Amino acid sequence: MAPLLSMHGIDKRFAGIPALRSAELVVERGEIHALIGQNGAGKSTMIKVLTGYYRKDAGEILFDDKPVEFSSPQEAQRSGISTIYQEINLVPYRSVTENICLGREKRRFGLLDWSAMHAEARGLLARFNIDIDVRRALVTYPTAVQQMVAIARAIGFEAKLVIMDEPTSSLDEREVEVLFGVIRQLKEAGVSVIFVSHKLDELYAVCDRVTIMRDGRTVQVAPMTQLSRLDLVTSMLGRELSQVLHEGRDMADAAGEAREPVLKVRNLAVGRKVSDVTFDVRPGEIVGLAGLLGAGRTESVRAVFGADKPDAGTIGFAGRENAIAAPSDAIQAGMGFCSEDRKLEGIIPDMSVRENLTLALMPQLARRGIVDETRSREIVDRFIKRLGVRCTGPEQRIRELSGGNQQKVLLARWLCMNPKLLILDEPTRGIDVGAKAEILSLIRELAGQGIGVLMISSELEEVVEAASRIFVLRDGRTAAELRGDAVNEQSVMTAMAHGHDNARETAHG
Numbered sequence: 156m157a158p159l160l161s162m163h164g165i166d167k168r169f170a171g172i173p174a175l176r177s178a179e180l181v182v183e184r185g186e187i188h189a190l191i192g193q194n195g196a197g198k199s200t201m202i203k204v205l206t207g208y209y210r211k212d213a214g215e216i217l218f219d220d221k222p223v224e225f226s227s228p229q230e231a232q233r234s235g236i237s238t239i240y241q242e243i244n245l246v247p248y249r250s251v252t253e254n255i256c257l258g259r260e261k262r263r264f265g266l267l268d269w270s271a272m273h274a275e276a277r278g279l280l281a282r283f284n285i286d287i288d289v290r291r292a293l294v295t296y297p298t299a300v301q302q303m304v305a306i307a308r309a310i311g312f313e314a315k316l317v318i319m320d321e322p323t324s325s326l327d328e329r330e331v332e333v334l335f336g337v338i339r340q341l342k343e344a345g346v347s348v349i350f351v352s353h354k355l356d357e358l359y360a361v362c363d364r365v366t367i368m369r370d371g372r373t374v375q376v377a378p379m380t381q382l383s384r385l386d387l388v389t390s391m392l393g394r395e396l397s398q399v400l401h402e403g404r405d406m407a408d409a410a411g412e413a414r415e416p417v418l419k420v421r422n423l424a425v426g427r428k429v430s431d432v433t434f435d436v437r438p439g440e441i442v443g444l445a446g447l448l449g450a451g452r453t454e455s456v457r458a459v460f461g462a463d464k465p466d467a468g469t470i471g472f473a474g475r476e477n478a479i480a481a482p483s484d485a486i487q488a489g490m491g492f493c494s495e496d497r498k499l500e501g502i503i504p505d506m507s508v509r510e511n512l513t514l515a516l517m518p519q520l521a522r523r524g525i526v527d528e529t530r531s532r533e534i535v536d537r538f539i540k541r542l543g544v545r546c547t548g549p550e551q552r553i554r555e556l557s558g559g560n561q562q563k564v565l566l567a568r569w570l571c572m573n574p575k576l577l578i579l580d581e582p583t584r585g586i587d588v589g590a591k592a593e594i595l596s597l598i599r600e601l602a603g604q605g606i607g608v609l610m611i612s613s614e615l616e617e618v619v620e621a622a623s624r625i626f627v628l629r630d631g632r633t634a635a636e637l638r639g640d641a642v643n644e645q646s647v648m649t650a651m652a653h654g655h656d657n658a659r660e661t662a663h664g
Contacts, residue, residue: 423455472490
């Protein structure tokens with residue numbers, strides 16, 4: 156039997172620069188197929204070409220035994236292809252039922268049949284073990300529930316092919332298992348799934364085969380059982396992962412203990428989440444803030460940056476105490492902050508790479524309201540080259556860049572300010588293994604140039620790899636300071652689990 160989907164020799168260029176080069180993707184009927192690669196490898200472009208968001212420049216697409224070239228995602232959906240994007244693409248102030256049934260509303264005697272639609276919405280969500288009031292507005296539910304609603308909507312179209320782009324990014328462990336159960340149900344019903352994820356464990360848990368892309372090309376196609384995790388990573392990167400992961404580690408460890416801290420936080424209290432947090436950062440040092448969700452990490456660094464007002468404690472920066480009352484003070488003093496939510500609080504999607512990069516620098520680039528365009532271009536070109544930002548040029552919209560390249564632009568935004576301290580909250584969230592390695596390598600390089608780095612990461616392996624010291628927060632308090640041989644995953648987990656006294660004994664005893 157012919158495959159459900161065959162994409163052969165697909166080319167796509169943007170402003171003359173190739174995004175896809177003779178790319179291939181073949182998905183069998185009733186198959187769960189992984190599509191992976193670094194950010195910028197061409198995965199999203201491939202999906203957008205398939206679903207009619209972009210028009211291909213060359214190649215052939217066969218779907219369900221017919222040549223196709225969809226003119227829009229809506230046409231693709233009517234033909235049996237449903238896509239669930241990483242960013243939830245629903246109508247927040249409409250009800251759950253309206254979101255699930257949007258575009259295929261049931262009618263009776265010419266009127267909307269609300270009872271039938273509510274019943275369908277409840278039935279679809281029951282497959283995820285979710286029992287909620289489907290008449291309530293979607294926005295009143297947590298992100299994880301909204302993600303499940305998006306998936307339920309896609310399944311409700313009775314699709315032959317469901318494309319899932321990072322579908323677990325907002326889900327906890329139990330919810331992920333429920334989702335995997337639904338994916339397996341789809342397979343049993345003969346529905347194919349394209350599963351895009353940078354989480355290797357997920358790929359091995361549900362996928363039958365994998366297509367690996369790099370630099371716009373398909374570089375490997377194989378059954379999951381025939382590839383080790385190392386094979387996957389090295390195929391994505393095109394080189395040994397260890398070359399990148401261990402680059403410059405010595406630079407982070409070499410920050411001099413004798414240097415006066417650029418940042419001193421003592422007995423900080425902020426709202427309900429932070430009651431007694433203490434940590435410091437020296438020039439040229441990477442300091443990790445670790446802790447479980449709700450431990451107070453983000454709340455602490457927002458107070459340091461002046462985004463939230465502390466209730467108690469002291470914050471000393473660059474020799475001055477409690478001098479930062481607002482983010483503008485922090486920026487002027489030499490502090491940069493890449494927030495946890497890149498999409499919501501970082502980039503401005505419809506502005507260009509140049510505009511996003513120079514946003515914080517704009518007051519220095521303008522005189523009497525006129526921007527010095529020559530200086531602006533010089534700065535942007537320099538940092539695009541220095542950080543290896545992959546884009547068609549400074550005027551490309553930042554939303555068209557991969558997640559890893561968007562993160563590089565955000566780093567460049569602060570680096571062009573010559574900061575003394577960079578606060579990075581989850582700097583590698585939502586980007587793939589290769590891009591993570593590049594970002595971590597860049598962070599170490601910055602520390603090597605004397606910039607203090609304060610880094611939050613939920614991935615223990617990442618924070619242990621990068622930081623020379625780690626402060627562990629638990630229930631809004633500093634539970635431990637780890638340094639030297641104590642900078643390891645076991646010590647961090649012990650501090651998270653046992654709290655103040657036991658953790659301090661583990662760290663120093």
